[in-house]
Amino acid sequence: MELKEKVREKYGAAARRVREGSGLPADCCSTTSCCDGFGAASCDPITSNLYDETEAGGIPEQALKASLGCGNPTALASLNPGEVVLDLGSGGGIDVLLSARRVGPQGKAYGLDMTDDMLALARENQRKAGIENVEFLKGEIENIPLPDNSVDVVISNCVINLSGDKDRVLREAFRVLKPGGRFAVADVVVAGDVPDEIRRSMELWVGCVAGALRDSEYIAKLARAGFDSIDIESTRIYRTEDARTFLTGTGVDVDAVAPRVDGKFMSAFIRAVKPASPGEGRDTACRG
Numbered sequence: 469m470e471l472k473e474k475v476r477e478k479y480g481a482a483a484r485r486v487r488e489g490s491g492l493p494a495d496c497c498s499t500t501s502c503c504d505g506f507g508a509a510s511c512d513p514i515t516s517n518l519y520d521e522t523e524a525g526g527i528p529e530q531a532l533k534a535s536l537g538c539g540n541p542t543a544l545a546s547l548n549p550g551e552v553v554l555d556l557g558s559g560g561g562i563d564v565l566l567s568a569r570r571v572g573p574q575g576k577a578y579g580l581d582m583t584d585d586m587l588a589l590a591r592e593n594q595r596k597a598g599i600e601n602v603e604f605l606k607g608e609i610e611n612i613p614l615p616d617n618s619v620d621v622v623i624s625n626c627v628i629n630l631s632g633d634k635d636r637v638l639r640e641a642f643r644v645l646k647p648g649g650r651f652a653v654a655d656v657v658v659a660g661d662v663p664d665e666i667r668r669s670m671e672l673w674v675g676c677v678a679g680a681l682r683d684s685e686y687i688a689k690l691a692r693a694g695f696d697s698i699d700i701e702s703t704r705i706y707r708t709e710d711a712r713t714f715l716t717g718t719g720v721d722v723d724a725v726a727p728r729v730d731g732k733f734m735s736a737f738i739r740a741v742k743p744a745s746p747g748e749g750r751d752t753a754c755r756g
């Protein structure tokens with residue numbers, strides 16, 4: 469509960485800063501203008517430069533500024549007209565709005581978030597974008613407020629690592645997906661062992677780092693939840709200099725720890741499928 473409260477506090481404050489127009493100094497570098505505004509040194513290497521300008525066209529600037537993801541799940545997922553998409557931890561709503569455009573008026577995109585200020589920001593962004601096939605729901609990703617077998621694609625952008633009960637999140641994602649439904653998620657993933665100082669830091673947990681799963685653990689948890697065709701593809705690998713940026717100000721000894729995590733954290737795109745019929749599949753599990 470303490471962890472959840474800290475997460476809610478941090479992301480609520482981030483949403484309020486965006487709504488008040490003051491930006492996200494430490495985390496907000498997802499657009500060039502944001503980077504320019506705060507100087508390259510303040511760019512979070514995890515959240516910066518995720519969306520290209522073509523995709524961003526027609527999406528309110530405030531939604532881009534609020535982006536705190538670590539990937540671009542809608543660019544990597546196949547989304548078809550008429551499908552139902554659910555974004556776990558939708559934040560300011562950017563991936564929900566992009567998904568809604570892709571699935572078109574016959575489809576629907578749900579965003580789920582537990583933080584009131586984020587939901588208010590996301591609904592404001594939806595109004596500004598004038599997109600109607602969208603609904604933002606209040607709730608927790610460990611207890612998704614949607615019926616079984618009701619969603620075609622579950623997306624998420626840098627949120628599952630924040631949960632203290634990832635098995636439950638994956639079971640819930642599996643439950644709401646229709647048979648044959650796809651899991652298409654961006655998340656921070658760890659390759660190898662991570663120093664205890666990092667694992668123990670609450671600050672780094674709410675910053676999407678300390679709670680990250682090892683790639684092998686992610687695969688095992690997805691398989692246990694019932695998923696099939698599991699694949700983890702790395703999209704960005706963080707080097708010592710990146711680690712310096714995200715470790716600074718967290719109480720961790722940056723000079724000692726940053727070189728020890730060189731290349732160990734990555735952003736990844738995680739794909740999996742709910743088998744079309746019970747008992748089918750359990751074939752592939754590979755790392756990209």
Ligand SMILES: C[S@@+](CC[C@H](N)C(=O)[O-])C[C@H]1O[C@@H](n2cnc3c(N)ncnc32)[C@H](O)[C@@H]1O
Nearest residue numbers: 479535536537557558559581582583608609625
């Ligand atoms: C790192 S931000 C990512 C937001 C968004 N996906 C993006 O790409 O900008 C994490 C978001 O997930 C929400 N969140 C974190 N843990 C959650 C949980 N257990 N249930 C629901 N929402 C959660 C936070 O409120 C926050 O809006």
